[in-house]
Each structure stands twice: as C-alpha cells, then as structure tokens.
Amino acid sequence: MDATMKEVFAPHEEIELDLLLEAINRHHHYDFRGYSRASLHRRMERAQQRFDCESLSQLQHRLLREPAVFDELMAFLTIQVSEMFRDPGYFRALRERVIPHLRTYPSLKVWIAGCANGEEFYSLAILFREEGLEDRTIFYCTDISPAALQKAEAGIFALDRIQQFTENHRLAGGKSSLSDYYTAAYGAAVFDK
Structure with missing residues (x-):
C-alpha cells in the first residue's frame, strides 16, 4: 500500500x-x-x-x-518480536556512555518493561556481566503476556537466530564470544541464568 x-x-x-x-x-x-x-x-x-x-x-x-x-x-x-542486541548502536552507546556512570553506584536496579521473550533482558544481562556490574544488579522483567514471561524465564532461543544475535553482539562492542553465554543443544540455545 x-x-x-x-x-x-x-x-x-x-x-x-x-x-x-x-x-x-x-x-x-x-x-x-x-x-x-x-x-x-x-x-x-x-x-x-x-x-x-x-x-x-x-x-x-x-x-x-x-x-x-x-x-x-x-x-x-502484543508484539513479541525482538532480537538480542537489536539496535547495536544503542547498546554500544550504553556501554561507552552510561555504564561508566553506573559503575559509581553501589547497587543497580534495572526494569525491562515489555521484555517480550527475553531478548532485551539477556542483552542487558550479558552487557552488565561483561562490564563487571552483574553482581550488584537486580533485573526486573515485566510483560503484558504471561506466556512471554515464561519464554523469557526459560531463556531458550532457536539456533537459527543465534547468527544474527552474535553479529549484533559484536557490533554492540561485545567483549567476548556470545557463545560464552549459552549452551547449544537439540536445535536451541539455552542462555545462562
């Protein structure tokens, strides 16, 4: 149209x-x-x-x-479509401009409203782990869909999506291989909790 x-x-x-x-x-x-x-x-x-x-x-x-x-x-x-590190430029800016400021806080609380199937949560969790903030951060994930929250909690994604996730992670300034954060089995990637 x-x-x-x-x-x-x-x-x-x-x-x-x-x-x-x-x-x-x-x-x-x-x-x-x-x-x-x-x-x-x-x-x-x-x-x-x-x-x-x-x-x-x-x-x-x-x-x-x-x-x-x-x-x-x-x-x-509800739209439940996303991908990890969906906007690499955003995550790179977060890593370079916001994370240094967040390091000055003794504890952090991050709310991911509309977390869909967990792609945004796992992206932030990986970024915070790579930047040494994981141990002092509590993540809160909410979504309008209980089914989406269950999927997010499971942390299971189809392997055919991992190539795009990996490229996004690299473009976002990822400090290690994305494969360090999941286990692949039976056609799926299960991300670490």
Missing part, C-alpha cells in the same frame, strides 16, 4: 473496534486505544478467525464472558 494512502474501514467496524478496546480497558485494565488502527484491525481480523467470530461484537461478547479468551487475545495484540 502506498504510504500516503490510509486504510479505510466501515463505520460499524470502527465502532465495534472502539467498543472492544473499551471492554478490554474496563474489564482487564489494558489500554490499546492508542495503537495503530490499521494494525489493530489486522490483528483483530486474525483473532476473529481464531475464535470463529463473525464480528468484533461477537469477539467482545466472548471476551467478557470467557476468561480464557483474554489471554489468547493478548497474543494477537
């Missing part, structure tokens, strides 16, 4: 989406009303198919009456 064109949705679809988002906000205290409308429509269309609902109103009905629907719906609404 041309970047200058906007997707147009039928008025009743907009109303149904507004009501569904309001229901999520009021019933579960998660506010997605500021998210991209086009993205929300696409995600909700997939959710409608998954839950065999003909309309967003029907999906809203199920959401309000079937507690299990909410957890599954969160998977459609």
Whole structure:
C-alpha cells in the first residue's frame, strides 16, 4: 500500500473496534486505544478467525464472558518480536556512555518493561556481566503476556537466530564470544541464568 494512502474501514467496524478496546480497558485494565488502527484491525481480523467470530461484537461478547479468551487475545495484540542486541548502536552507546556512570553506584536496579521473550533482558544481562556490574544488579522483567514471561524465564532461543544475535553482539562492542553465554543443544540455545 502506498504510504500516503490510509486504510479505510466501515463505520460499524470502527465502532465495534472502539467498543472492544473499551471492554478490554474496563474489564482487564489494558489500554490499546492508542495503537495503530490499521494494525489493530489486522490483528483483530486474525483473532476473529481464531475464535470463529463473525464480528468484533461477537469477539467482545466472548471476551467478557470467557476468561480464557483474554489471554489468547493478548497474543494477537502484543508484539513479541525482538532480537538480542537489536539496535547495536544503542547498546554500544550504553556501554561507552552510561555504564561508566553506573559503575559509581553501589547497587543497580534495572526494569525491562515489555521484555517480550527475553531478548532485551539477556542483552542487558550479558552487557552488565561483561562490564563487571552483574553482581550488584537486580533485573526486573515485566510483560503484558504471561506466556512471554515464561519464554523469557526459560531463556531458550532457536539456533537459527543465534547468527544474527552474535553479529549484533559484536557490533554492540561485545567483549567476548556470545557463545560464552549459552549452551547449544537439540536445535536451541539455552542462555545462562
């Protein structure tokens, strides 16, 4: 689609989406009303198919009456895609400009809000270990998705992703091999806790 064109949705679809988002906000205290409308429509269309609902109103009905629907719906609404050291320039700047200042503190607490499947946490944990801050740092990881938190806690990533993680780590100024921080087995890399 041309970047200058906007997707147009039928008025009743907009109303149904507004009501569904309001229901999520009021019933579960998660506010997605500021998210991209086009993205929300696409995600909700997939959710409608998954839950065999003909309309967003029907999906809203199920959401309000079937507690299990909410957890599954969160998977459609939240983006769980990331990679370790995703923005190497950011991590290099953190290493060179922020870490020296953090060394002046006796203890550190780091909150990773929206930790997804753990890529950001493991990136920071490795960086802090390489910079000698690991023993005095407590990391707090939170995410809207309980399933994502479970994946993050497990620290298991497909081996086919490791090559990109390794390159990102190198570009971020990594001081050792990324392989020093995980064990590879059965097609997966399990990162150290």
